[in-house]
Structure formats: structure tokens, C-alpha cells
Amino acid sequence: MMSDLINQFLTIRNRSEELCAGLITEDYVVQPAEFVSPPKWHLGHTSWFFETFLLAQKPGYEPFDPQYNYVFNSYYETIGARVIRTDRGNLSRPSVADIYAYRKHIDSQLSEWVTTWADDNPLVEILILGLHHEQQHQELLLTDIKYILGHNPLFPAYDPAFKEKESFSSTFDAFIQIDEGLYTIGHVADGFCYDNEQASHKVWLDRFEIAMQLVTNADYLEFIAAGGYADFSYWHAEGWDWLKNEHINGPLYWHEIEGEWMVYDLGGLRKVDPDGLLCHISFYEAAAYANWKGMRLPTEQEWEVAAIAFDWGRRWEWTNSAYLPYPGFKKAAGAIGEYNGKFMVNQMVLRGASDATPKDHSRITYRNFFHASARWQYTGIRLVKS
């Protein structure tokens, strides 16, 4: 069993590096927005996670570089001082090569050590958490790379051969009806979940209807054409302020060039495909669109109950639920306890998974969360009537 775990570990670790295969050294370094981290930081930070929470407990282990704790700690107050977030893109060192060496060191040290573990070693659980952590960062790695390349005036392609996956038909317009009743929410199955998916608990839901399919670009172009960005009545007050201050008039990566909507995706700058799934909109935009349609966004509980009945996994779907603890939520002791609970205020829940999500890193109970203005993830809209 330990050898399975080691294989899984090496596979996932390797995947992070594969995602960077198309980058040049310079792409690893920059941070064009506060919420973006340089790719080399992601590669270092995920390694630091394994070093700090596992290898540091190995008798006789010496840190690869004592300064790295300062450089690669993200937000763990328990672990000490760290580079402030906005400075991540100001660091030319450690170099990309240094960080690949760091990864190699961590991978070999940890693989070797794990072979000595018994099956019931409590560190196994932390190792598994570390793998999920790395997969979360793979998603961010891809969306941050997209942001870095998509905000460059040269619009370089990440992969010129990149193609959006087959799109849903925009003509298919079915809603699933869910009856009122008492449902159970949260993680109960065997296998890994984050602390925020528990405790499993009952909720009462009123009857509702939820769309089988996500909103498409064609749908959203109608909203734009109808003046959706110019009419305050569809928007939250904070959303309207955001739109005015940031001069927003369409999704992130969309550019109106000589009267035509173009979009940057990982293959370069292209025409917006009407049949494509809408992507890169904020919660404010998602809610305004739903208002304009005379519908609403689902709550996360409605989504979780209904998701068995539709296809999901292409977009992170904005819900109208704030990110809050479930009844019976317990955070872990120590630094690991800083993983989720301390962020449970002023963020909105997204459900599902996205094109950027590693294949086996999604669950129907998974709760993602971002501030209402965030747009650089692969976010989308599913409508509800009630």
C-alpha cells in the first residue's frame, strides 16, 4: 500500500511540472495581480508544504534551505514570518532551476522515507492532504499562467494547439425539478475530504428547478447586447461599484475589437465562440445575469442535491451561498487547522470543478470559495427557477 501511495505521490508531483512544460523561464517569475502567484512560487510552495508538515518530523532531517520557509510559506501564521503576498513577483531568486532542484530533493527524500512507514502511520493522512493541496495548486497554476499570458500585450499562446473541449448545445434548455424535502448534505463516503465538507447534516429544501446546462457565450452576449452592464437594477450595490471602478463591460479576457468580441484563451486571441460555455465572470456578474433572466443562482445545498442529475465539471459554478461552516464543523489542531476555517467570511461558494481541475480532484461535496469579484478561475453560471 505504501508503494501505491508513493506512485500516486510521484504522479501528482510530476503533473505540476508537466503543466509548466510550455513555459519559458520568464513566465515562471511574474505576478501581474495580487491574487496571482508566479508559477515558480507554486512549485516551491507545494514542496515546502511536504517539507514543513512531513519531512521536518523526520529525525535528522535538515531543511533544504533555511530561508525557504520565509519564501514559500503562504499564510500559515503558526509557521512564522513570510514574504508578503504582493512581493512574490519581486523575487528573482530562488531561481527556477533552484526550485526544480528543491522539488527533486523533496520527492526523493519523501519517497524514500515513506517506504519505511507502517500502514497506520498517522502521517499518511497528512501526505494525502498534501497531495490534494498540490492538486488545488495545479488548478491555480493553470489559471495563474493564463492570467500571466493573457495580460501580456503580445498575447502569447500557452499551447497553440489548445482547443476548448466540445461545447454544450446552446439550444438545449431543460430544467430538472427537485421536490421539497429533507436532504442530507456534506461528505459521508469513504475517502478523503476537506474539513469544510463536514459534518454531514440535514437540510430542508423547498421545491426548485435547476438548469441541466450551463450558460453559454451566446446567452451572455444577449445580456451584454441588452445593456446588462449599464443598468444598475440587475446588480448588487457592491457589484455596481465594482463594475464602475474597474470599468468592466464583459467577462475577463474578452476584448471588444473593432465591434467584435474577441477572447484570449490558452491557444491565443480568438473570436468568442457563441456555442462555448461562458467563463471568467465574477459572482456579481453571475447574479446580475440571473436577475436579468428573472431567475437566480442555486444555493450550494440545492446544487449538491441536484448535481447527481446533470453533467458538471467544466466550470466552477457560482452559488448564492456564502462560505460558512457546516453544522458541527471542526477545524484540525495546529497549522493544518489554518487550511479552511479562517477564510469563512466574505467569500462565496462555488461548486463543481472546472477544465483546470485535475481529473480525480473533484467531488460532489467539494466546496470552493472566492471573493465575489474574482474572475480568473474557470467560473460559470447555472440558473435556478423557483
Place this chain on the structure above:
Amino acid sequence: MMSDLINQFLTIRNRSEELCAGLITEDYVVQPAEFVSPPKWHLGHTSWFFETFLLAQKPGYEPFDPQYNYVFNSYYETIGARVIRTDRGNLSRPSVADIYAYRKHIDSQLSEWVTTWADDNPLVEILILGLHHEQQHQELLLTDIKYILGHNPLFPAYDPAFKEKESFSSTFDAFIQIDEGLYTIGHVADGFCYDNEQASHKVWLDRFEIAMQLVTNADYLEFIAAGGYADFSYWHAEGWDWLKNEHINGPLYWHEIEGEWMVYDLGGLRKVDPDGLLCHISFYEAAAYANWKGMRLPTEQEWEVAAIAFDWGRRWEWTNSAYLPYPGFKKAAGAIGEYNGKFMVNQMVLRGASDATPKDHSRITYRNFFHASARWQYTGIRLVKS
């Protein structure tokens, strides 16, 4: 019945002016923080509400001053341009006397007009909304006056004879147990409620225990003495940033002077009374305190179900619920629809009422809401175990 309504109208209108009886002219004018409005602005804005949403529909009515729409509109995009919020304290005109004349004009015009209304005139509903609106502003008027005087280096008293009402005993420590089950939440009774208290709906609650009494100053002094403001582990990440950036080390209006905690209240600067109810803390502080106690804040649903069993009304009580629409929420058409719904993001719900709340302006279903960092209302803490 119309005469009852007129009496009620005049009584409530008069109450706003009584609250200002102790002010000097200068106190009406200033705005020491963005979230505070000058008292004269409250007096004008509440009058503008009646003028805009009622009198403007009276045939032949001429606005008291056509510029007042620009000066006294708070946030109604439907109604047009307005003084930006941070400029309210930069306006010396209209004068206090002008605004009292405006009030008198509105009161007499409206009283006279209402006598001509039939009982089923749909404007009655808007008039009642206006009265509740004025009462909401009475609460803000008092807390804004407190902020203005309490942030003056001379610490002037609003009323030197002011005495905090009798305090709860800090030794009384009972919890009420509520069983799991399906409960009904939201406004169903006759009589007025805001749109955000509806639709009435079912919720499932797990078993919980909720404190009979609110946290006292003595309780909170223990938290401070135990280093609660210096230990990140009790705090939300955003709360910890807030505390660091704002150099917070105690409730608003508390000052540590020569080793002793003093507090400004409407009677002046005094020693903190250990038996008094804790007041003027942010959601972040409320949540951190609960964490430190190993307990939590109630959800708004828990609060509403349990509140029949305890005494409430002295503090607005922070819940751990974000301000979101109830199932079946419908906002009104037109400008009135901007009253509540557009604020349903990034705010937390408070339940109960406070020392500043007009006597008949509280309901068990009433949902107040503020940003997590707000402290200038009479906020308090009620703990829950589960």
C-alpha cells in the same frame, strides 16, 4: 384610521427631533467616518423619503427645493445623481434651520394630504414603510451622534445624566437547549415587515444550546487579559488583517489609560463597568471571542427559533449567518426595491434590537446587517454550544 396613522406619523417624526435636543448646531454637521452621516443629513434624508416616494405623487406638489433630491438621496439609483457618501460632512448648507423648516413643511403637507386618503389607498403601505425607515434612521442617528461626540478629543457628553440601564448579572450562566427538528423561519404574522424577512420557510436545525444572557464586559476583559488580541488562532484571516491594520486592541470607545480601561458612553468618559453588557465589537471580535471560549455564534435561524425563550433587545447580536435572500424572496418594483436586496452580499446578519432601537421597532424576525468590521452600532455577543 387615517387619523391614527397621522398621529403615529407625527409622533415618530417628532422623536427624531427629540433625539437631537441635546446637540449644538456644530454637532449636526460633521462626518468623522465614512459610515457615519451628519445628524442634519439624517433629518433631511428621512424627510426626502416621504417627499420622494409620497408627496411627489400628489397632484400639483412642488418640491420644497429642487436641489434637495441631489443632497438627500442616499443610494437610490432609480432616483438619480446624489452627493457622494464621503461628502455628506463637507456640506455646511442646507443649514440646520433650513432642514427643520423642510421637516415642518413635509409634516404639514403630508398630514394634510393623508386626511384625504381612503383606507385602502395603496400609498398607506408606503407611508408605513417610511415610518419604519425613519425609525431605522433614529437608531443610526443615535449611534452616529455617539461616534461624533465619542471621537472628539474633548469627549463631550450627550447627556451628562445618561445612565446605562440595569445590567445583567455576570454570574448567571444558563444555556437553553433546543432540540433538532424542522422549524419555520421568517415573518408570517399580520403587520409590517421588510421584504427581507420573507418568504416564511422551513429549516432543519440540529440540536444546540444557546446562552440565556449576553457576554458582559467582565467576560470580555478576561479575553483581553488572556491575550485574545495577540493570538491569530482565534481570528478569521480577514479579521486578523483588520486588527493589525487598524491597531485594534479592544472594543470601540474603550481606552486603556494608565493601566485602566475607560469607556466613552453618552454620559462621558467613565470606567468600564464589569457588570455592563459588552458593546461595540465587530463580527471579527465576536467570532474570535466565541472561538476562545470554545463555543460559536448562533446562526440567524437558531437565534430566531430560540429567542422566544430569552430576553433580548439590549444589543444587536452578531450571528454567524451571511446576509442572503430567504427562499422565495421577492424585491419590490421600482426604487423601493432598492431597499434591501441589493445589499445581500458580504454582510453579516445581526438579530434582536438594541438600546438605540425605537421601542416599537423590533421583531423576532427582523434582520439587521452590517459589514464584519462594523462596530459603531450597539453590538453584542450571545454564545452557542453544540
Place this chain on the structure above:
Amino acid sequence: MMSDLINQFLTIRNRSEELCAGLITEDYVVQPAEFVSPPKWHLGHTSWFFETFLLAQKPGYEPFDPQYNYVFNSYYETIGARVIRTDRGNLSRPSVADIYAYRKHIDSQLSEWVTTWADDNPLVEILILGLHHEQQHQELLLTDIKYILGHNPLFPAYDPAFKEKESFSSTFDAFIQIDEGLYTIGHVADGFCYDNEQASHKVWLDRFEIAMQLVTNADYLEFIAAGGYADFSYWHAEGWDWLKNEHINGPLYWHEIEGEWMVYDLGGLRKVDPDGLLCHISFYEAAAYANWKGMRLPTEQEWEVAAIAFDWGRRWEWTNSAYLPYPGFKKAAGAIGEYNGKFMVNQMVLRGASDATPKDHSRITYRNFFHASARWQYTGIRLVKS
């Protein structure tokens, strides 16, 4: 001689109060921009100056109110802590009545004490400084009142009967020629001057020609009509950034309303008078205008040498000289030494005097100074060819 001084003192002190005769209480309180001080603050601060630098040295003198040192200190680090500048408009207390009582107290205490002074009492010099200080603040008082009323959406008049003084003719276009040579600059005559007007010293000037008259509104309207605000080539780089960030398209107090330029002056909102002297422009605008004319602004030395030959005193005239110490400049010891020297960086010199300057408070050697973006003084433009 002491009685003359007392008369002068009382006359000047009285003048400050006369300037406020047309205000209502509310006008005394507000601070609509950081660089503006509330009128009541000016009235208090000038009194505090006499109390702190004179009365405090009178044996047995008790401060009028020990808190006033905190409230009315402007920038004297030597004297201790003070209300931060941006909070001046947040203070409703001390009241206007309190401050008038404070003035009365200072005036009577000081008048009485001065009668006991010998002619050679070194305090006489400080008293005279205090009078000049009060006159400086009279100028600011008027310009701050104008800013307060002129930024109110109701555009109230300070004095409805107010009339701009007779204007210069805009057709008169003479230049005075000054020959190259060695000139003497700075204060040498008997009588008061500020430390920054000394030491008197020699300068070599090249030949130049300087306009007899100031730029008029008609002149400046041509610059606007020619696109002066839209062509970067006339502007300093920092001026161009300022103009873009602040959305500047004309002088302060000018409003383009339905295609016509209107201006707020102390009589209310009026049409711009083409024959009037241009006013309320920043150094950036003055320099851009001169560039557009193919001329330049004078240096302060050129101005001082030439001023004997033209009429001045209606506008503070921007020079192209930075505010720096003269050769041999010595600042006074103690707090009084903070009067001028510490501001000698990043400001530009203005010469002359303005409509807001008290009658006997101008000298040909007087050096006023403001940041390059300041516009709320009565500033103007005099051109130089060379």
C-alpha cells in the same frame, strides 16, 4: 508706543472676525479638502499662537483650556501632539461660541499684559510676528470660505453684493524691458519681514521683458479653446498626470454648463467675465499657458526687480522659482524656527499679493509658496519674454 501696538493688535484681531460676519454656524465647521481648514479652526489657531508663544510666558497664566493645545496646534512639532490635519473638519467641539470666547479671553489678557511691557521687551517681536501670522490666516480664511461655499451644490453666496474690483483691460499689452545686471534681492528696509526674505543678497540677471498686466479670462479662454488642456506638449510630466487624474479642464470654480463657462465667486455663480483677471489656476496650468504663448513665467528674482514698474496686488503670481533658502538664510531658534524653513522643498514661489490679502500685509520681498497643484488661492499669471 505700546498703546499703538495694542490698537493694531485689536484691529487685526477684529478683522478676522469681520471676515466671518456673513457665515452661519455650519460654515465654520466643515473641511471639504485636506488643504482647507474650517473657519473656526483658523479663529482658534491664531488665538492659540498668541497664547502659546506669548501668554504662556506670563507668570501665573493658566491655559484657557489645556486641551486646546492639542486641538489648535497646526504643525509645531516642538509644541507637541495635535489633531491630524484631515480631522480638523471632524470636530464639532469646541463650538463656535467657545472659540469666540477663547478669542475674547486672549485679546483681553494680552492687551492688558502688553501695557506693562517696556518698549524694548523682546516679546514685542513675537507679538508682531503673531499679527503677521493672523493676517496670513485671514487670507486663508477667505480662500477656505470660498472653497467651502463654492463646493456646496447650492452655491450659496458669501456676500450677494460682492463685486469683483474693476478689471484691467485685456487689450493693453505692454512689456517692460529690464537690462542685464547685478541686482539686490531680499528684505533690507526697516520693519517686519519673515526670515525667508533674508539675507538680502546680490543676483545677476540676464536681460528680460515682463508684462505690465496679468493674464485675463479672455486670454485664458483662448488657451482652452485652442485645446490647451488636451495637448501634453505644453505641460510638465507631473502636470499632465495631475490633469488626467483629477479630470481638470479649466480653472477651479469654473463650470462648463450648457456650452457656457460659469464661475463661482463670492457673489454666487455667474458667467465668466472676459475682462476679469484669470484666477485659481495651478502652477502647472500657469506654466502650460506660458508655454503655449511661447513665453515663460518670471523667476522670483526677476519679479522682485521689475515689480517697482508695474501694478501688483490683485493675484498671487506664480513664478518659475522653487521655494529655497536665500544665501545666508538663518531660521529662528525653537518652535518659531518651524515657521518657514522646514517647508523649503517641493513648493513653488508666488509673488505679489491678492484680493484676499489684508491691506498692509504685502511687500515687494514677500515670498508665498504652495505646491504646484494648489489652486484655491487667488493665483494668476504674468508672462515674461526673453
Place this chain on the structure above:
Amino acid sequence: MMSDLINQFLTIRNRSEELCAGLITEDYVVQPAEFVSPPKWHLGHTSWFFETFLLAQKPGYEPFDPQYNYVFNSYYETIGARVIRTDRGNLSRPSVADIYAYRKHIDSQLSEWVTTWADDNPLVEILILGLHHEQQHQELLLTDIKYILGHNPLFPAYDPAFKEKESFSSTFDAFIQIDEGLYTIGHVADGFCYDNEQASHKVWLDRFEIAMQLVTNADYLEFIAAGGYADFSYWHAEGWDWLKNEHINGPLYWHEIEGEWMVYDLGGLRKVDPDGLLCHISFYEAAAYANWKGMRLPTEQEWEVAAIAFDWGRRWEWTNSAYLPYPGFKKAAGAIGEYNGKFMVNQMVLRGASDATPKDHSRITYRNFFHASARWQYTGIRLVKS
């Protein structure tokens, strides 16, 4: 003669690349402060200068990449839109390799073309300006590299073998006396100068004494030890605000570690050498130090007159002169006219040259200029008594 010019061109161009020899790719990319530019930007921008102001006029020339005008324009409004300054460090593309290719292209195209020029081709003058421009950027390149490495938590050395040049003796304490009189200032000799060094003109100077030597680290350590950073009375008001807001307590790159002053230089982190010349102080610090010594900084005219009598060229020396046009200053037509004149406000003049200045890129009439808070150049202090 054209071949000499080509050789000089290639030598200077090559020097820019030599300065980067010790960098890794990542070091070329980052911008840890707004005033710093990434090394790759300097390499591109200096090439763009030659392309834009010379090659673009070559018949049939096609831009290397039409997007580069947007990426590498610094501040020339005449030339069009450009990447905002704070975004220079957000661009991973063009890559370092792309930019070296761009340099190679420009060098070969231009070298080839110049061979065809007649000696009196007016483009020669622009080519020479371009060479001086490149040398100015070499200085910035080195100081920006120092800033990038010196603000990295790993303190990497630029050149571990780097040694500060031999230091002046701190015991040598002579002053040169200059008599009062009429002197001539500004560039008159043959050969290149910038427009801001002209016109040559007369100035009258009072008698003064100027130090033969620059202030040393030992000298400055005394100022620190005497509490110079804690006593407002030595500082300009804006300097004191700067120091408080930025938490300044010593020169840039100085770190007090366990009671000992360490300094980062291009060789790494070392002990401060008392005999070394003080470096990396702002104008505010220079002026405060002079105040504390009871002396002052020279004016730029004093410096220029005296400099023949002392050794200079190790530090850019702060003067007490604001950066303003000389009498008779004329800026060039077109984009080249944006080189100097538009910056003549709110900056202070530095004279001399520094360790970072290319060998033949200094003149006694050279006027450098920076904002008063700038510290990342090799700045120093020379004292004057008068």
C-alpha cells in the same frame, strides 16, 4: 569618421550587455519598486530609442516587432501609448532571448546604415544623443540590478569578488574657500551636452567654503548614534513625514542586525565599513545631516564653480538646488524635446557622477535630478559652510 562613430556605438552597446553578464534569466524580469525597471526593459528600451528616432527614418525599414513600440516606450507622449510604468515587471514576454535578438538586429541595421551617412548628416547628432541615453541607462541598469538583488531575502551577490574602490580617509577634513564674484555656469565647451546644461549664463555667488571630501560612513554613524533620525528639528516637514511613513532609520541597504550595522553591496551582505563613502541616502537625509552638522548642502552653481578644485565622481552629490531651466533654456522640437524640460518641477539636482556612471559619461556641467526621497542611486553628501 563614421567608422569611429560605429565603433563607439558598438562599444557602448556592448557595455550594456556586459553589465548583465552575471545575471540569471529571472533577474532580468522583476520590478520590486515602481522606480525600478527590469533589466530586460532597459535593454529593450535603449534599442527602441535607436529604432524609433533613427531607423524608422530609413527608407523601407520595417519595425522588428510592431508591438515593441508599446512595450518599450518610456514616457514619450509624442510616440503614443505604452505599458504603464508599474506593469513593466508584469511582462514575461518579450523574453530575454527575444530582446537580445532585438539588440543584435538594431546594432547590425544601424551600423550598416551609418556607413552610408555623410559627415554632416543631421542624424549624427541624434545617434550621439542615443549613445548618451544608453549610458544613462547603464547607470540605472546597475542601480536597478542592485535594488533587485539587494531586496531579495537571499541577498545574492552580483559579483562575489566585487570590492568597493579605495576609500577616502575620514580624518582628512579640509574646506576650499571660494570668493564672492560673478561666475559663468553651464556648458560652453565643444562636444555633447544635454539641453538642460544650457544656456551658459552668469551667476553671482557669495563667498562660501566647500568640503574637499565627501561624508563617510563613520561620519554618518555619528549622526545616527546622536539620534538624528529621531529629532524632527533637523528635517524638512516632508522629510519627517517620509521618514515616519516609511519607517526609515538608516541609509538604503543598511540593516541593523543584532546591534551591528550591515550593508548590502554588489558583493553581498557585509559589515558597514567606517572608512567607506556614505551612499544611498535621500535628499531629505542629506539635508538633515548637514543641518545637524550646522552646515548646509551646496547649490548647484556653487558646486560647478568649486568642482575644479576637488576630486569628484564617486557619488552623485545632492545639491540644495531644485531642477529648473537655466536662463535661455530651449527644448528641442518633437519627441526629443520630451527628454528633459518636462521634468523641471519637484525634483532636486545632483551633481558629479558615481561609481555606476560609465567612464566617459560625466561632465562638470552635467545635471542629474531625482525626487527628494530617491535613494537607490549612488548618492552622497558634500558639505558647505557659509
